[in-house]
Amino acid sequence: MSVIDCDYLPADKVVIPPELELLIVRKASAMAVAFEKQALDQLTKDARRALLRGTEPRRVIREMRL
Incomplete structure (x- = not known):
């Protein structure tokens, strides 16, 4: 039986x-x-948290793949 002639296909x-x-x-x-x-x-919350910890904005951008 070929793939095209399968019984289970509607x-x-x-x-x-x-x-x-x-x-x-x-x-x-x-x-x-x-x-x-x-x-x-969620992205805003994560960025805000990172900035409050003192992370450089460029690093936040890179880590969040923005």
């Missing part, structure tokens, strides 16, 4: 309704916004 293509696609896109967008906010907060 024969029917599932069509996602446009309404469901729109809801998925909206949800993904909301999740991306939340993740971006969390990442920004």
Whole structure:
């Protein structure tokens, strides 16, 4: 049996309704916004902590790969 003729591959293509696609896109967008906010907060917190310890700004930039 070749790879293309495998029994476990679905024969029917599932069509996602446009309404469901729109809801998925909206949800993904909301999740991306939340993740971006969390990442920004964490990076700012880490940079602030490093600067308070006396780390040079250039080193913070390098270590955070900014």
